[in-house]
Amino acid sequence: MSGNPARGEFDPIPSTRSPARVSIAAVLPPVTEAAALAVPVQVGAEPPADLGLDAAGLAVTGFTGRAGQTAVLPGPDGRALVAIGVGEPERVDMTLVRDVAADFARAVPQHRSLAVELPATDLAISAADFAQAVVEGVLLARWRFFVGKDDGEQTLTDLVIVAPDAVSEDVAAGVARGRAVARAAAISRDLSNCPATTLTAARMGEVAEELASEAGLVVEAFGEQELIEMGCGGILGVNLGSVDEPRLVRLAYLPSAPTGHLGLVGKGIMYDSGGISLKPSDESHAQMKNDMTGAAAILGAMTALQALGCTTAVTAYLCCTDNMPSGSAMKLGDVLTMRNGTTVEVLNTDAEGRLVMADGLCLAVEDGVDAVVDIATLTGACLRTLGVELAGVMGNAPVLVDQLRTAGAISDEPVWELPLHRPYRSQLSSTIADMTNMGGPNAGSITAALFLEEFVGEVPWAHVDIASTAQQPAPRTWRNKGASGFGAKLLIELAMRFEAPGSTAPSSPPRAAT
Structure with a gap:
């Protein structure tokens, strides 16, 4: 070293x-x-x-x-x-x-x-x-x-x-x-267990590029200036308190005759201190190096698609930054402008994962995907609801949610559907912006998903909350203790079996990375 x-x-x-x-x-x-x-x-x-x-x-x-x-x-x-x-x-x-x-x-x-x-x-x-x-x-x-x-x-x-x-x-x-x-799965676990000082957002982009050539992937890594030009206010806002630059990593897998086009968006908070809304200094805070498990799971899954002969085109966005307190950090009451022009009033800087993924979801939709799935260690409420063996899933397309449930059963990374109860959307109302980043004290998993839904339009979408499964308290069969890397096997099965919701015709060819 x-x-x-x-x-x-x-x-x-x-x-x-x-x-x-x-x-x-x-x-x-x-x-x-x-x-x-x-x-x-x-x-x-x-x-x-x-x-x-x-x-x-x-x-x-x-x-x-x-x-x-x-x-x-x-x-x-x-x-x-x-x-x-x-x-x-x-x-x-x-x-x-x-x-x-x-x-x-x-x-x-x-x-x-x-x-x-x-x-x-x-x-x-x-x-x-x-x-x-x-x-x-x-x-x-x-x-x-x-x-x-x-x-x-x-x-x-x-x-x-x-x-x-x-x-x-x-x-x-x-x-x-x-x-x-x-x-x-090992790649996902390695990245999720790697200390945040070692695995910065920039290093995540480098690892993606290193793995890309042997996996048949095309990779682009966008830095701070490019994100400013792209209007990605969610990622940039969360990154304000950090000395390390953010990265938005785009991965594209393009089979010769794609049978569908799936978009993936992963939360890549390399370390989550909570920002100004600082987390308590307890064991859970020490685990926050794995707040990028969603991005790690996607990167791991993408490395297997060519070897497995996957016929689905997959475009993925890893939304990577840490969330740190400092004199320049995002403050409560700030208003951020997302990629699609939506303004968000920040009521809690520890509700940052949804902010970075909003930009990724916008970009995935712009790519013309048949469906988009995001995956994130998003809410403690999901852990309280489902424990450490089940991830939560919600979405606007029952067919897509069913595909995830099937993929979870086959891969033994199970998901359980929670209700996307839209009357709770009113909890995200703001008097000075289009919406807030935080709902009320209850149903936190649902209000977080309702926030994300604002950025997918009419595109079939599902949200997988892995806050419950990203950390395992003890070894169990093939599962390890510590950051689990949950999601890589799930997403592989989804991509391998993916069928465009509501359509039997192949989608238009996805654009290649530039």
């Missing part, structure tokens, strides 16, 4: 630099290449011969094959044998497999090389889906963001999927998908 050590000048995406090798083998490799083996076991079925135990012998350990069970046994060659319960075969889905694969990875934390056998019998999902879920579960369970001295914790170096030759082609496709999805 060079430069000022107080600036924390280290790699903001360290976990992606030396990824674990993932391979497929027709037979189990030697113990030196796979120190632990996961063997799926169904309820009521005779355990595979690998385990060296019959059903009665395995039952002595308390293991019955129930979904989510694990039992670690010593193998004759010194390998750790891990029975993983998958339950009844007709109930096996990708969520279950992802979870049990993660449980396996956590059950043998001392081992750096792992192998997983594909079941020999038919399940309710394909071999490709099984392999994809295994790769996601293992790689994400073993993900780690660490930038200090080596503390001796074992990292994953190799994952082998043991599959018969007859299904290896399908398995290879599933493995490739799993690697792309897991890497996207």
Whole structure:
């Protein structure tokens, strides 16, 4: 590391630099290449011969094959044998497999090389889906963001999927998908966990440009002077208190024959002090480096689209700045002019995410997208409502909300619809401007969404509030403790399955970045 050590000048995406090798083998490799083996076991079925135990012998350990069970046994060659319960075969889905694969990875934390056998019998999902879920579960369970001295914790170096030759082609496709999805989620996690002094708005733009070439993306990063010329008063207003310049990062994924055009807008508050409306100095304040999780999730998702063969054109805007108190900071009572000319009276400088995203939403609409989705760590009210396992979703197009719910179920990043109750719009009325940035003391998630709706016009739109899911209190299956990077997997599934609401015809071609 060079430069000022107080600036924390280290790699903001360290976990992606030396990824674990993932391979497929027709037979189990030697113990030196796979120190632990996961063997799926169904309820009521005779355990595979690998385990060296019959059903009665395995039952002595308390293991019955129930979904989510694990039992670690010593193998004759010194390998750790891990029975993983998958339950009844007709109930096996990708969520279950992802979870049990993660449980396996956590059950043998001392081992750096792992192998997983594909079941020999038919399940309710394909071999490709099984392999994809295994790769996601293992790689994400073993993900780690660490930038200090080596503390001796074992990292994953190799994952082998043991599959018969007859299904290896399908398995290879599933493995490739799993690697792309897991890497996207890891990028989102890395960025969300990176300290704000290291990951400034400008650095976020640099990371996007670094990742763009290998992901088939075109990137533009707009600085302060360009944002002034563009009339992006929301981003500029929030940035007034900072010594670091803002960035509006535009990413474009353009497949050769797009079947639709999806817009994404992400909140990228690199650190949220609350501004003049300063947050209390408690644990939640220390977590505010992850107030850019929405932008991180979009960037992570965008890196996977080309590898997955996505046919949807996607244009994304990452609205990046920190929100700091200073002599030049945005003040209560200030009036900002958004990209579309809407004036906003600032009643609370800690309601800043909606201000930066307003500009991004305007620009996405100008791009002529078929639909736009924004994603943001927006309101504590959503956390109070849904806890840490569900994100909130609201929108003006039920078809789009349904697509997000389906994507959430498949990716296991679930969303729950909250009512977009428009009578609450009156709480955003101002006597001196078009609207305020803050509603009343109640229904904060809804009034925040109603604010954002003002900037999409008639375009189908949905808002995903991830304040509830962006920080996890403890490890759980493939989820990590700390900033979770929630949303990357969700947005990948949405883009892969996207259908333009209310239209079956392809949209007009999206413009390329200049």
